[in-house]
Amino acid sequence: MTSDYFEFLSIIGVAFFAISGTLLGHDKNIGGFGVVVVASVTALGGGSLRDVLLNQPVFWIDNPNYLYATYSAIFITVLFIRHLPNVSSYYMLLLDAIGMAIFNIVGIEKSLLQGTDMIVAITMGMTTGIFGGLLRDVICAEVPLVMRQELYSTACLLGGLTYAVLFHLDIAYLWCIIGSVLVTVLLRLGAIHWGWQPSIFKKGRMQ
Amino acid sequence: MTSDYFEFLSIIGVAFFAISGTLLGHDKNIGGFGVVVVASVTALGGGSLRDVLLNQPVFWIDNPNYLYATYSAIFITVLFIRHLPNVSSYYMLLLDAIGMAIFNIVGIEKSLLQGTDMIVAITMGMTTGIFGGLLRDVICAEVPLVMRQELYSTACLLGGLTYAVLFHLDIAYLWCIIGSVLVTVLLRLGAIHWGWQPSIFKKGRMQ
Amino acid sequence: MTSDYFEFLSIIGVAFFAISGTLLGHDKNIGGFGVVVVASVTALGGGSLRDVLLNQPVFWIDNPNYLYATYSAIFITVLFIRHLPNVSSYYMLLLDAIGMAIFNIVGIEKSLLQGTDMIVAITMGMTTGIFGGLLRDVICAEVPLVMRQELYSTACLLGGLTYAVLFHLDIAYLWCIIGSVLVTVLLRLGAIHWGWQPSIFKKGRMQ
Structure with a gap:
């Protein structure tokens, strides 16, 4: 049951990150099959790091469906993007936000299942959510x-904390997921639209 | 028998990548021992990632011969490069191509030996072939x-597919290797010489 | 006994790298919680790679104290940096040097405990010492x-060799550590102050 949720969520997250990588690859005019490399690394990087750190079988080696999802998402994006004259980078950011929100949850859950402390699980969720996109940006x-x-x-951290809190309140699993994704995605969208620029530096008593 | 091939191929691949890293480090004028770091990461990065993802013992920890090969290749390159006034970056690209072609095959084989699907094996081959060079470029x-x-x-993908096809046609192992390496290296050299610039974008029906 | 040393040293190294990451994040004006990400990756990256390569449980998953040390060091640095108008990047370099020196030793010891050759252990020490700071710089x-x-x-290599030599001379464990750290840190400080710029290229018989 729970593991069905996991697989479904992970497939969605993988596909969204794959599309975000394809869009950035398109923007950066990467040649030939390089787009597929960038998009695959984006889709699979965070989860691979998570599984390696937790010493679990790497998800896409264990279950090739994730590879099919990745490559299909890339293929469909490439087909469609040809017919769209202008794809704004906004879509890339939106897909990245949703992918991050989903992988955050999957990372937390997979970590808790291994019996780690909550602080380790939250850290693992952020690792899983952020690392794929980070690799995408560094490669590009x-x-x-x-x-x-x-x-x-x-946004990623607050989404993770939301999940942890809802989980401890014994809310139904589906709502924990929805709540956490909403918090992460809405915070990201708000930040992109209104330019929220928090800083933990130089906003203290000095001023 | 097969594992002898593997070790021999891996040693060659490691040495070629080490030289390519040394040449790039030389071009970029990296100080002191930093060249050795860059060259080692190039030589060992792709295979390390492969072994970690497959949850196998990391090849250079298991067998220090790979380290000796890496450090010897670097040392000899450093000795010789002093006496060569101009080393063009062409050699770096050539060595990178051969190293990539070889690691591609080793990655596919090592993955298949773990019982993975062919799509996972092809992905692992590309990971192994590309990742070392990618780290080299990112660090530099x-x-x-x-x-x-x-x-x-x-080129890496087509080399991998060539290997898979020849393998399924029951061609002798040595010829599978030679065929795959030739496809990868010749495609790369052709692309460098004639500037082949494929793109999966904007070449569709739109034009 | 030895493992107490390890944990103590690792906690110090983790905290120093966390502070160095926070200082660089401050310099680069990274928004919001991003500083925490950069600083955590700096603190935990090298050791995580070491444990993954050695196929050992990852230290901060096994023992959350490392996470508490990381986050506390970041928090305290953020609090103090508000009250300091100018923090020169010299402190970042100093902390980086000490962190590198410490992780170098821990990496060598942890590798030797797994029964690897000395050449593998020295390589692992450099990997552990350098990789966290490398990730910090690449992300930033x-x-x-x-x-x-x-x-x-x-400096990292010579510190590692110092440790290996002192260890083989049967010097008390504490002095092996102190000797190795001193060599690494003094070489780094000397290089920063006096601009030592060694090169393994172009200093040969050609001139």
Whole structure:
């Protein structure tokens, strides 16, 4: 039951990250099959790191469906993007936000299932959610989203905390997921639209 | 028998990647022992990732011969490069192509030996072939080869597919290897010489 | 006994790297919680890679104290940095040097405990010492310290060799550690102050 949720969520997250990688690859005009490499790394990087750190079988080696989902998402995106004259980078950011929100949850759950402390699980959720997109940006020689001014890792962290709190309140599993995804995605969208630029530096008593 | 092939091929691949890393380090004027770090990461990065993902003992920890091969290749390159006034980056690209072709095959084989699907094995081959060079370029703050305009990951993929096809046709093992390496290397050299710039975008029906 | 040393040293190393990551994040003006991500990756990256390569349980998953040390060090740094108008990047380099020196030793010891050859252990020590700072620089789109002109990986290597030599001379464990850390840190400080710029290229018989 729970593991069905997991697989379904992971497939969605993998596909969304794959599309976000394809869009960035398109923007950066990467040649030939390089787009597939970038998009695959984006889709599979965070979860691979999670499984390696937890010493679990790596998800896409264990279950090739994730590879089919990744490659299908890339293929469909490439087909459609030809017919769309202008794809704004906004879609890339939106897909990245949803993928991050989903992988955050999967990372937390998979970590808790291994019997880790909650602080380890929250850290693992952020690792899983952020790392794929980080690899995408580093490979494409972009400034990583995590380094830019708007809320990014903060959104990921608050989404993870939301999940932890709802889980401890014994809310139904589906609502924990929906609540956490909503918090992460809405914070990201708000930050992109209104330019929220929090800083933990220089906003203290000095001013 | 097969594992002898593996070790021999891996040693060659490791040495070639080590030389390519040393040449790039030389071009970028990296100080002191930093060249050794970059060259070692290039030589050992792809295979380490492969072994970690497959949950196998990491090849250079299990068998220090790979380290001796890496350090010897670096040392000899450093000795010789002093006496060569101009080493063109062409040699770096050539060695990178051969290293990629070889690691591609080793990655596919090692993955198949663990009983994975062919799609996982092909993905693992590309991971093994591309990742070392990618790390080299990222550390040296170069635009990764995989992002540039000429054929790169496409050559790696087609080399992998050639290996898979020859293997299924029951061709002798040695010829599978030779065929796959030739396809990858010749495609890369052709792309470098004639500037083949394939793109999966914007070449569709739109034009 | 030995493992107490390990844990104590690792906690110190983790905290120092966390502070160095926070300082660089501050310099680069990273938004919101992104500083915590960068600092955590710096603190935990090298040791995580070590444990994954050695196929050991990852230290911060096994023992959350490392996470508490990381997050506390970041929190305290953020609190204090508000009250300091100018924090020079010199502190970042100093902390990085000490963290590198410590993780170098821990990496060598942990590798030897798994029964590896000394050449593997020295390589693992450098991996552990250098990788966290390398990730920090790559994520922050800085030119990695390992690529710059002053002694860096050379200092790490010589510190590792010092440790190996003292260890073989049957010196008391504490002095092996102190000797190795002193060699690494003093070489780094000397290189930063006096601009030592060794090169293994172009210093040969040609001139």
